[in-house]
């Protein structure tokens with residue numbers, strides 16, 4: 117594959133259907149895709165489960181059609197198979213009807229009774245076509261799967277999980293394995309879909325690469341293949357690695373100190389903290405490599421803005437939400453400097469988000485967690501829209517790169533590009549880790565990375581550092597874990 121990011125592409129439900137259609141136009145008919153899909157599921161299933169009684173649960177559409185192929189191929193391989201169908205067999209159409217006719221066994225009505233004596237279930241009820249919460253006998257059967265603790269192999273998606281959002285429309289089964297086709301969907305990587313799907317296999321079912329590449333292509337699973345971290349130029353010096361500025365709090369200095377340490381660890385050549393003179397010792401004493409600048413009155417801010425070497429700013433950590441901070445944010449935004457806004461810098465605009473968005477000029481990154489996001493974008497509810505669409509809409513509206521932080525962080529740019537991050541560990545839900553992330557973004561901006569790439573890289577490095585430390589991690593560990601993560605990325609230093 118020439119473009120390494122191609123394998124990391126995620127396809128939405130609509131893009132997946134368009135790729136299907138493009139495949140048919142290219143001479144690969146849907147019936148062959150369905151046969152191949154069923155075969156790929158059987159291969160993945162038989163590689164993981166010993167032969168035994170299996171219940172294949174089929175829905176009224178092509179997900180069900182895949183189920184008929186799976187049932188036939190398992191029976192041909194000697195597996196004892198029972199097949200249950202939701203709805204009238206005569207109502208099946210197109211490829212699904214064809215596969216129904218190719219199934220030699222009985223078609224039983226879908227019911228929990230099908231699970232009697234089964235050691236495994238294949239969930240071919242709903243996939244990309246799910247449009248509303250599960251109900252009736254479909255919901256009953258999925259509930260019975262849970263009660264019986266039967267291993268479940270899902271076709272394309274666990275039924276009940278929406279492909280584009282990962283949200284559960286009703287109770288989805290806890291699956292041991294999900295086999296999807298051509299590319300993963302956002303719902304395979306966003307919660308709860310990511311937790312419900314079990315192991316994910318992305319199978320090639322013969323959709324031509326050109327049909328996949330022809331899709332929108334601005335959504336990826338976050339990965340180092342998508343961005344290039346800056347490396348110091350041997351002929352350079354510390355000034356060529358940027359001079360990052362943290363506008364630190366006058367009371368809660370811990371947040372600013374964490375962000376400062378993170379920005380330096382990720383490679384910023386110089387790091388200054390601007391804070392009230394009364395707390396300078398707290399910043400300088402903590403990290404001898406940190407320079408401190410006074411920030412007590414408006415004149416101090418103007419003085420900082422005239423220093424063109426300060427080429428990336430972070431406001432928010434421990435800043436104390438309110439008019440003063442909001443005023444400083446607007447002044448820095450008006451200067452067009454690359455800026456990261458976190459925590460209190462976001463909360464300060466909860467009453468007037470538009471005043472923040474209108475002020476965005478240059479490269480800007482907003483790093484809200486769910487609560488801060490809800491205050492800035494109250495109408496963009498991720499629980500309704502899904503995290504991907506909500507974050508993309510927020511980026512478009514604010515004109516900034518937005519990362520909606522969580523276990524399944526989403527980074528979106530105003531131009532529609534987005535990544536879903538997949539390497540976090542739950543232990544990152546701990547005080548101060550957000551300050552570290554903001555520092556990582558700041559340090560990469562200071563080195564000249566563009567805001568979307570810098571934020572994707574920072575989120576990934578943050579997850580990798582959390583993974584490297586593991587259980588028991590505290591925020592202070594993350595910057596210290598970064599050299600090991602970077603060594604792993606770059607390999608051992610070049611001996612020459």
Ligand SMILES: NC(=O)C1=CN([C@@H]2O[C@H](COP(=O)(O)OP(=O)(O)OC[C@H]3O[C@@H](n4cnc5c(N)ncnc54)[C@H](O)[C@@H]3O)[C@@H](O)[C@H]2O)[C@H](O)CC1
Nearest residue numbers: 149150177178179242243244245246247248249250272297
């Ligand atoms: N390129 C590929 O990815 C291929 C995918 N295949 C399979 O096709 C399905 C999508 O099939 P589709 O017929 O569009 O939808 P579903 O089978 O998922 O849903 C069937 C049907 O059910 C109705 N429906 C939706 N929600 C509900 C509900 N809660 N209760 C009852 N009925 C509901 C709605 O009308 C749907 O149309 C994909 O997942 C793959 O498994 C191809 O087989 C191979 C190529």
Ligand SMILES: [K+]
Nearest residue numbers: 239242271273
């Ligand atoms: K399914």
